[in-house]
Amino acid sequence: MMEHIPLNFPFLAAALLAGVAFYIIIFKRNLIKLIMGIALLASAVNLFLVALGYRAGGNAPIYTDVPPGPMVLPVPQALTLTSIVINVAVLALMLTMVVHIYRHTGDIDSKKSRRLKG
């Protein structure tokens, strides 16, 4: 069983993942790499949400044949489920938009396809 983990290590891992994702979003110019950075940010937020609801030595919050002991909090898991589905939907839409940008301008550099053609 996990006793008192020093320095809140799982939260720190989620914050560092978010830091790497922000580095990709700020400094990279290829559109596909930007989308990968956004997906990494989504994974960091999901990890943080699930780690918030952990109770030391707890079991899954389901009453079917559960061993005795405390239960983990159920509300952060419900919020993570919603977050995963929304991220999948938004990622699919972003990828089709990148396909359209490539078809119309022939380039996926975010500095060159910046102006709206009118």
Place this chain on the structure above:
Amino acid sequence: MRQVVGLILLLVLVAFLVWGVLVIHPFGYPPSDMDDYIIENAQEETGSNNVVASVVFDYRGLDTLGEATILFTAVTGVLLLLRTRKRREESS
């Protein structure tokens, strides 16, 4: 110039995130008043063994309605964007 501003912004952001993570509750002992009520009373009020399913569909059903709407809108948007131009040439 843009690189320097970006680097300062990134360092400020990461420092804020790491500081914020170190001052919240210790890992494994969360404050849990609402969740204690839900774990105690979910079997009598909703009648299901799965507490997470009863939170998603009964205690917080409005969030699931919004999520179903987002899924529907995203699927419609993707199917709208992935059409080719064959019909315009045939009709004109």
Place this chain on the structure above:
Amino acid sequence: MLSKIVRTVANQLFLFILIFGLYVIVHGHLTPGGGFQGGAVIVSGVVMLLVAFSSKDLQKSLRERFLSIMESTGALIFAILGFAGIGTVFFYNFLVGTSIFGRIPPTGPNPGDIWTGGVIPLMNLAVGLKVIAGLSAVVLAMALFSIGEEIEE
């Protein structure tokens, strides 16, 4: 289109994947799972069929009209189940106590009983239909777009 061994095995395996996905959806109020998770399992089976057979052959079996009707039915059933308990609040669990899915399980750990749960198993089925139809349409449209054709009516 891959070789004949792959096509035969994919045909037989899709049935087992379908049964497992439906098991995860229907037992959503007893074991971990539910509408979204079971829908994702079945969509992974459809993607396996898409890889084994070419997307042009799969388009003859999965028409866009059928998928659109399935998705709209799922969304409509979910909204109607939300409005049906409007006497108390919006999204009220009006089936607990009596009639169809209304038994109440004993408190504490117990082996599960399927006829419990109130309105939750019906909502699981509606969301499962919606996820299957939506994600299969997206995957099929992307596969057809990459070879230059579009999804037909």
